[in-house]
Amino acid sequence: MSATVVAASGGEPVGTEPRAPASKRDLWIVFWIFPTFFGLFGVIFVLLARVIPPPRPDVTTDQKVQWFASHATTIQIGFAAVCVVFGGAAIANGYVAYQMKRMTSGPTFAYAYMGAMAVGTLPGLLLVALCFSAATFRPDREPRISAMLYDLGMLSFNGSLGCFATGYLAFAIAILYDKNQIFPKWLAYVSIWQIVTEVIATQMWVSSAGPYAWNGSIAFWLAVIVFGFWLNCQGIFLKFATDRQPAGSRPAD
Amino acid sequence: MTNTEPTALTAEQTDHADRRQRGTHLPGDGHMWLMVLGDLIIFGGYFIVYMVQRAMAPAAYLQAQQHLSITIGVLNTVVLVTSSWFVAQAVRAAADADYERAVRLIYGGGACGVLFIGVKAYEWTMKITQGYTNSNEFFMFYYMLTGVHMFHVALGVLILGIVVRELRNPRRRRPSMVEQGATYWHMVDLLWLVIFGLLYVMR
Amino acid sequence: MQILAEAEELPKTTNIRTQLVALWIAAVSALILLIAYLAFPGFWPPMSPRLTAEDVAGFYRNHTAWIRFSMVTFNLCGIMLLPLFCVVVVQMKRMATQSQVFAYCYLSAVVSGATLFALADIFFAVAAFRPGRDPDLVMLLNDLGWMVFIAPVGMIVAQNLMLALAVYHDNGPTPVFPRWVGHLSLLTMFAMLPSACAMVMTGGPLAWDGAISFWLRNGAFATFVIVMFFAVRGAVRRQAREEGIAR
Amino acid sequence: MTATAAQRPHESRAITYAWAVLCAITIGSWWLSPGHTTHTASPSVAITTAVVLLGFIKGRLVIRYFMAVNTAPRWLKLSTDAWLFALWAAVLAIYVH
Numbered sequence: 001m002s003a004t005v006v007a008a009s010g011g012e013p014v015g016t017e018p019r020a021p022a023s024k025r026d027l028w029i030v031f032w033i034f035p036t037f038f039g040l041f042g043v044i045f046v047l048l049a050r051v052i053p054p055p056r057p058d059v060t061t062d063q064k065v066q067w068f069a070s071h072a073t074t075i076q077i078g079f080a081a082v083c084v085v086f087g088g089a090a091i092a093n094g095y096v097a098y099q100m101k102r103m104t105s106g107p108t109f110a111y112a113y114m115g116a117m118a119v120g121t122l123p124g125l126l127l128v129a130l131c132f133s134a135a136t137f138r139p140d141r142e143p144r145i146s147a148m149l150y151d152l153g154m155l156s157f158n159g160s161l162g163c164f165a166t167g168y169l170a171f172a173i174a175i176l177y178d179k180n181q182i183f184p185k186w187l188a189y190v191s192i193w194q195i196v197t198e199v200i201a202t203q204m205w206v207s208s209a210g211p212y213a214w215n216g217s218i219a220f221w222l223a224v225i226v227f228g229f230w231l232n233c234q235g236i237f238l239k240f241a242t243d244r245q246p247a248g249s250r251p252a253d
Numbered sequence: 254m255t256n257t258e259p260t261a262l263t264a265e266q267t268d269h270a271d272r273r274q275r276g277t278h279l280p281g282d283g284h285m286w287l288m289v290l291g292d293l294i295i296f297g298g299y300f301i302v303y304m305v306q307r308a309m310a311p312a313a314y315l316q317a318q319q320h321l322s323i324t325i326g327v328l329n330t331v332v333l334v335t336s337s338w339f340v341a342q343a344v345r346a347a348a349d350a351d352y353e354r355a356v357r358l359i360y361g362g363g364a365c366g367v368l369f370i371g372v373k374a375y376e377w378t379m380k381i382t383q384g385y386t387n388s389n390e391f392f393m394f395y396y397m398l399t400g401v402h403m404f405h406v407a408l409g410v411l412i413l414g415i416v417v418r419e420l421r422n423p424r425r426r427r428p429s430m431v432e433q434g435a436t437y438w439h440m441v442d443l444l445w446l447v448i449f450g451l452l453y454v455m456r
Numbered sequence: 457m458q459i460l461a462e463a464e465e466l467p468k469t470t471n472i473r474t475q476l477v478a479l480w481i482a483a484v485s486a487l488i489l490l491i492a493y494l495a496f497p498g499f500w501p502p503m504s505p506r507l508t509a510e511d512v513a514g515f516y517r518n519h520t521a522w523i524r525f526s527m528v529t530f531n532l533c534g535i536m537l538l539p540l541f542c543v544v545v546v547q548m549k550r551m552a553t554q555s556q557v558f559a560y561c562y563l564s565a566v567v568s569g570a571t572l573f574a575l576a577d578i579f580f581a582v583a584a585f586r587p588g589r590d591p592d593l594v595m596l597l598n599d600l601g602w603m604v605f606i607a608p609v610g611m612i613v614a615q616n617l618m619l620a621l622a623v624y625h626d627n628g629p630t631p632v633f634p635r636w637v638g639h640l641s642l643l644t645m646f647a648m649l650p651s652a653c654a655m656v657m658t659g660g661p662l663a664w665d666g667a668i669s670f671w672l673r674n675g676a677f678a679t680f681v682i683v684m685f686f687a688v689r690g691a692v693r694r695q696a697r698e699e700g701i702a703r
Numbered sequence: 704m705t706a707t708a709a710q711r712p713h714e715s716r717a718i719t720y721a722w723a724v725l726c727a728i729t730i731g732s733w734w735l736s737p738g739h740t741t742h743t744a745s746p747s748v749a750i751t752t753a754v755v756l757l758g759f760i761k762g763r764l765v766i767r768y769f770m771a772v773n774t775a776p777r778w779l780k781l782s783t784d785a786w787l788f789a790l791w792a793a794v795l796a797i798y799v800h
Binding site: 184185186189190192193196199200203206207210211212217218222225226 | 283284285287288291292295298299302305306387388390393397400401404408
Binding site: 024025026027029030076077079080081082083084085086087088089090091093094095097098101114115117118119121122126129130133134137138141142145149245248249250251 | 561562569607611612649652658
């Protein structure tokens with residue numbers, strides 16, 4: 001097996017000068033950032049920031065202000081922590097792009113994945129941190145403004161669809177053309193589900209209650225279950241890919 | 254059924270036939286079946302949520318359902334079932350190594366798929382001009398379910414195109430490839446039958 | 457550094473030249489940014505989070521011209537620091553004894569980090585756009601601007617962590633960067649880390665105008681950029697000599 | 704091999720029969736549906752139960768004959784049947800409840 005991998009992609013000789021024996025420690029360090037980051041992400045967003053499960057869209061301005069007031073402390077701790085660790089998203093996505101670069105499908109979609117995900121961090125992760133922090137920063141802020149921050153935060157967090165749909169599409173196509181089997185073919189098919197859930201989630205922009213709202217059974221919960229399954233698969237196969245990568249090899253330019 | 258005598262079968266084909274007879278042949282491959290079963294489960298989730306929401310306001314849903322045209326629904330179902338017939342026969346033809354017939358049959362299936370999309374687009378246009386938009390909860394489900402399904406149909410047409418391309422190249426034609434495409438296509442059909450039953454027919 | 461005459465037209469010579477051009481673009485932009493920084497009245501001293509809405513609105517009303525000048529300059533030149541970080545990526549990919557994985561993750565973090573930097577000046581500039589705006593809204597824009605500017609250090613943390621790890625793993629006979637670049641990178645990272653608290657604090661050294669969140673953070677970043685300019689220039693020169701195109 | 708060749712016309716005919724049954728049920732459901740503007744539809748447990756049963760039958764025909772699960776390994780038969788049964792049973796249960 002390793003013979004095909006080396007022949008097809010990985011085995012570009014790394015310099016000719018004498019060097020230390022090849023080690024895969026760098027790969028493993030970066031790999032472990034993937035589960036660590038997403039674990040922290042889950043804990044922070046569920047337990048502290050209160051963004052998952054999502055607060056209701058169908059409440060009055062006063063209820064939104066009240067909601068911020070009653071969760072202010074955990075929201076503040078949560079999003080301050082997000083500010084420190086959210087670089088992990090860039091590393092996790094960068095590592096996926098790196099493994100995609102080892103595929104035989106050419107670098108195009110590896111770069112597309114990296115670009116789409118790097119852009120997605122701002123609307124999909126940081127903007128909600130900013131809005132909710134700004135709302136809790138001044139409890140006496142004009143209630144209409146806090147209510148707008150509530151909507152802006154939740155919709156940017158749950159409704160930033162295009163960046164991620166582009167990333168999933170790039171991921172799927174790269175896998176389908178790959179002969180090195182860095183990721184299994186079915187994970188590409190499964191990425192199609194992800195795109196479909198993103199398409200359905202568009203409805204949260206027109207629906208403020210019911211199954212298609214940002215906390216709805218279809219637009220949110222089903223999408224989160226699919227995302228969780230997909231992310232776990234991606235992590236597991238990232239580990240297998242790291243296992244199989246020959247020490248001292250690097251992707252082709 | 255076929256006019257031409259089948260050409261010599263490859264080892265893969267006789268192997269398939271043998272396993273089919275013993276009832277242990279997995280059509281296509283496991284990757285595709287994992288996708289299909291997962292897709293069925295996800296759609297199952299959508300259907301259940303639809304039923305739960307419907308149970309909360311049955312009268313409103315039934316009233317909205319009456320604005321769908323059953324004639325168009327029946328027409329589209331027959332079109333899609335017929336396309337599945339074409340594709341299923343194409344799988345048999347490919348297993349018999351009768352590739353020209355297989356390609357012709359897949360063209361038939363693809364044409365039905367395109368016709369389905371055309372009818373669906375006409376239906377959407379009619380409903381939107383009549384003022385039934387996604388502000389009504391039933392129509393929200395209608396547009397979402399049929400829209401996601403239409404995305405699957407369009408993807409299916411693309412997949413059938415890939416199957417045709419592989420069948421036309423003597424070095425790449427493999428029965429399992431045809432079966433994979435067919436499995437996906439029949440899933441699209443299967444999901445439509447459920448959507449048809451839930452949106453158009455039930456009371 | 458003297459490019460050899462016979463190597464004048466080679467592609468690898470062009471590679472060296474473009475890296476040096478990128479470095480100088482970053483250096484000139486850094487100088488312009490420094491001027492803009494000095495010109496922003498909101499930094500001398502940094503505005504307190506405790507100001508009232510009226511005070512904030514009054515501040516933007518009274519200093520409109522300078523705020524506009526400095527923020528438009530930030531807008532125009534802020535991302536021109538990016539070429540410096542891209543040269544770092546090119547140099548990280550040269551590191552002989554590793555898989556290049558750190559370089560890809562570094563690039564990914566650089567791109568995300570740059571988008572944040574590009575956002576902050578817009579909030580400040582919009583706050584100065586209509587001096588008559590409702591003070592509550594001006595304060596909101598001011599809050600958002602300060603928070604984006606100071607608090608989300610995560611991308612720089614990720615970037616510098618990747619750079620430091622890459623330097624420490626580059627243990628061949630001719631390392632691309634000297635080892636102290638790794639130490640500096642980590643040191644900068646730790647100096648900037650606490651300013652994440654600016655999301656929460658309204659006073660004290662960790663608030664966005666505080667000694668740690670403002671002065672230490674920005675001082676550390678400025679020092680890092682300046683030192684990295686020389687460190688990267690050194691690395692590019694060594695690359696030119698190793699590839700036999702310069703003396 | 705000759706034995707399997709003899710199987711094929713049979714399989715092909717089975718697909719056509721399945722198609723005919725599917726079309727017949729579909730056209731038959733024209734009369735069941737509420738989508739006729741001539742009268743006002745009222746909820747009907749009988750019709751819904753019929754829809755559920757027919758839906759189950761149609762789905763099974765597609766799975767067994769079109770998707771060729773009839774000749775597939777046992778786990779696939781079981782899992783597709785389980786999905787079909789769970790779906791339609793849940794639909795009926797929610798409706799009746």
